[in-house]
Amino acid sequence: MQLTNRAKKTDKSELSLFEKSYLPSIATGLGITIKHFFQAKQTIEYPEQKRYLGPVFRGHHILKRDEEGRERCTACGLCAVACPAEAISMVAQERVKGEERLYREEKYAAVYEINMLRCIFCGLCEEACPKQAVYLRHDTFVPVFTDRSDVIYGKDQLVEDMTHRYQRDAWTKEDAMKLWK
Amino acid sequence: MGSFIQWLTESMFLWKALIVLIIFAITLAIAMYSTWGERKVAAYIQDRRGPNRAGWGGLLQPLADAGKMFFKEDFIPAKADKWLFILGPCISIFTALMSSAVVPFGNSFIIGGKEIFVQAIEINIGILYVFGVVSLGVYGVMIGGWASNNKFSLLGAVRAASQNISYELAMGMSIIAILMMSGTLSVREIVLQQHGGNWNIFYQPLGFLIFTVCAFAECNRTPFDLPECETELVGGYHTEYSSMKLGFYLFAEYINMFASSAVTACLFFGGYNYPGMDFVERQLIVGLGANAGHNVATLIGIGSMFTKILFGIFFFMWVRWTVPRFRYDQLMNLGWKGLIPLAVANLVITAVAILSGYKLIGIWVGLALMFVLISIVWSFRPKKKNAIMGA
Numbered sequence: 001m002q003l004t005n006r007a008k009k010t011d012k013s014e015l016s017l018f019e020k021s022y023l024p025s026i027a028t029g030l031g032i033t034i035k036h037f038f039q040a041k042q043t044i045e046y047p048e049q050k051r052y053l054g055p056v057f058r059g060h061h062i063l064k065r066d067e068e069g070r071e072r073c074t075a076c077g078l079c080a081v082a083c084p085a086e087a088i089s090m091v092a093q094e095r096v097k098g099e100e101r102l103y104r105e106e107k108y109a110a111v112y113e114i115n116m117l118r119c120i121f122c123g124l125c126e127e128a129c130p131k132q133a134v135y136l137r138h139d140t141f142v143p144v145f146t147d148r149s150d151v152i153y154g155k156d157q158l159v160e161d162m163t164h165r166y167q168r169d170a171w172t173k174e175d176a177m178k179l180w181k
Numbered sequence: 182m183g184s185f186i187q188w189l190t191e192s193m194f195l196w197k198a199l200i201v202l203i204i205f206a207i208t209l210a211i212a213m214y215s216t217w218g219e220r221k222v223a224a225y226i227q228d229r230r231g232p233n234r235a236g237w238g239g240l241l242q243p244l245a246d247a248g249k250m251f252f253k254e255d256f257i258p259a260k261a262d263k264w265l266f267i268l269g270p271c272i273s274i275f276t277a278l279m280s281s282a283v284v285p286f287g288n289s290f291i292i293g294g295k296e297i298f299v300q301a302i303e304i305n306i307g308i309l310y311v312f313g314v315v316s317l318g319v320y321g322v323m324i325g326g327w328a329s330n331n332k333f334s335l336l337g338a339v340r341a342a343s344q345n346i347s348y349e350l351a352m353g354m355s356i357i358a359i360l361m362m363s364g365t366l367s368v369r370e371i372v373l374q375q376h377g378g379n380w381n382i383f384y385q386p387l388g389f390l391i392f393t394v395c396a397f398a399e400c401n402r403t404p405f406d407l408p409e410c411e412t413e414l415v416g417g418y419h420t421e422y423s424s425m426k427l428g429f430y431l432f433a434e435y436i437n438m439f440a441s442s443a444v445t446a447c448l449f450f451g452g453y454n455y456p457g458m459d460f461v462e463r464q465l466i467v468g469l470g471a472n473a474g475h476n477v478a479t480l481i482g483i484g485s486m487f488t489k490i491l492f493g494i495f496f497f498m499w500v501r502w503t504v505p506r507f508r509y510d511q512l513m514n515l516g517w518k519g520l521i522p523l524a525v526a527n528l529v530i531t532a533v534a535i536l537s538g539y540k541l542i543g544i545w546v547g548l549a550l551m552f553v554l555i556s557i558v559w560s561f562r563p564k565k566k567n568a569i570m571g572a
Binding site (some may be wrong): 017021026029030032033034036037039041042043045 | 222225226227228229230233499500502503504519555556559
């Protein structure tokens with residue numbers, strides 16, 4: 001039964017004397033390899049050159065603040081439940097009087113830790129969050145660790161800096177290239 | 182004491198020692214950077230970039246590799262024959278380093294009225310010396326493979342030995358044709374006879390082809406790298422080796438590549454000769470005076486020699502990353518049934534051509550006649566029935 005027209009009948013005829021010396025095929029092969037030798041290389045040399053990753057890339061985590069600079073996270077724990085790698089852990093605390101300018105909800109995360117060795121950057125925490133608090137940035141990688149004590153990221157590394165707010169922009173390739181430099 | 186120093190400066194001893202040292206250093210440096218070159222050529226042929234982190238363009242990579250080799254554990258298996266195990270790589274690298282001693286890398290320098298050849302030793306049996314030393318090299322592989330007390334190593338060593346012996350025959354025959362033409366065994370004499378562009382390759386195209394194929398086999402390079410065939414023999418004869426002993430084996434391979442490129446350049450591509458060399462030397466002598474002009478011309482000749490050698494090494498690598506490995510029976514068939522009869526035929530054709538007095542035309546006509554004859558005989562061969570599918 002013939003399914004496609006792509007089948008090619010191979011030439012099974014006996015080799016001629018010239019072909020049997022293998023020299024013509026070796027010469028053809030040398031021609032092909034030397035062509036590749038002089039071809040432009042496709043390699044992106046990573047630390048110096050960076051590839052366009054798109055606005056939907058999932059990189060470094062961030063705990064967002066709202067427009068007034070209050071932390072959005074209410075320590076509901078849904079992200080920790082959603083996390084398939086069990087990388088997230090947190091300690092909740094009740095907001096006391098006078099802290100209204102720091103935390104938006106009446107409960108907040110006193111400790112919020114992500115184990116970056118466990119994290120698989122699937123983005124399920126981002127989807128689970130009811131307060132739009134946790135995001136995975138599209139413009140920053142989690143850097144290389146050289147020590148085990150660097151692995152667990154606390155709130156000091158995760159909470160958004162109000163002077164450099166994170167926006168998921170760069171929806172065109174040119175914008176993103178600027179971001180990654 | 183004074184007379185001793187006078188003897189030292191007047192005799193050739195110091196100059197020879199200097200030249201030996203320089204050739205030694207250059208051999209090692211070229212072998213070292215061949216490892217870098219091999220990785221670069223492999224990468225470029227495979228559309229990659231190759232090592233480029235250590236130094237500019239990865240130029241410090243060989244040093245990093247050597248450092249790695251030195252700091253690895255130097256392991257000797259408990260059941261191995263310890264002294265032979267150590268001796269193996271020593272012989273390999275020793276013979277590899279010796280083989281370039283008779284190669285003339287350049288003409289001569291005239292210093293203080295003395296003519297100094299750019300060559301470690303000038304002996305009148307140069308080619309024999311090269312062959313002797315190269316065939317000693319197989320002992321390194323044999324002893325290493327045997328002393329490892331490991332079946333894979335032993336198989337690799339056996340393969341290396343039989344391969345080298347088989348291909349040495351054809352190699353020797355292809356060179357005899359050259360020797361008949363030049364009438365001497367001295368490498369310097371052979372090079373001198375190829376003055377200008379009068380290279381042996383034009384007289385011995387078939388001899389060159391046979392010699393190149395055999396050189397690949399003698400250096401254990403792909404497509405004839407069966408002694409260290411990873412898919413069948415783990416690492417072949419150096420399976421059990423680690424640290425700098427392994428380094429010596431690998432290094433010997435690159436030095437052999439350098440040496441055989443040098444010998445090929447001398448025998449077939451005119452060594453340090455290049456077209457228009459007389460004109461260049463005359464101009465230099467007019468411009469710089471007799472001695473200085475001659476010396477500068479020699480330097481240019483050395484440059485031409487090394488260009489040929491480096492291209493030879495590149496060709497070795499180019500073929501390695503193009504042609505897949507032969508099967509063992511194919512290797513033996515090619516050696517015994519292909520190359521040796523061709524080499525003998527080439528010998529006869531060359532002899533007839535020399536006797537007839539028309540060397541160049543005679544050889545080409547003879548070769549053409551031979552191929553016509555072979556194809557006529559070929560066309561009358563009994564036809565085999567194709568078992569798989571009709572053509």
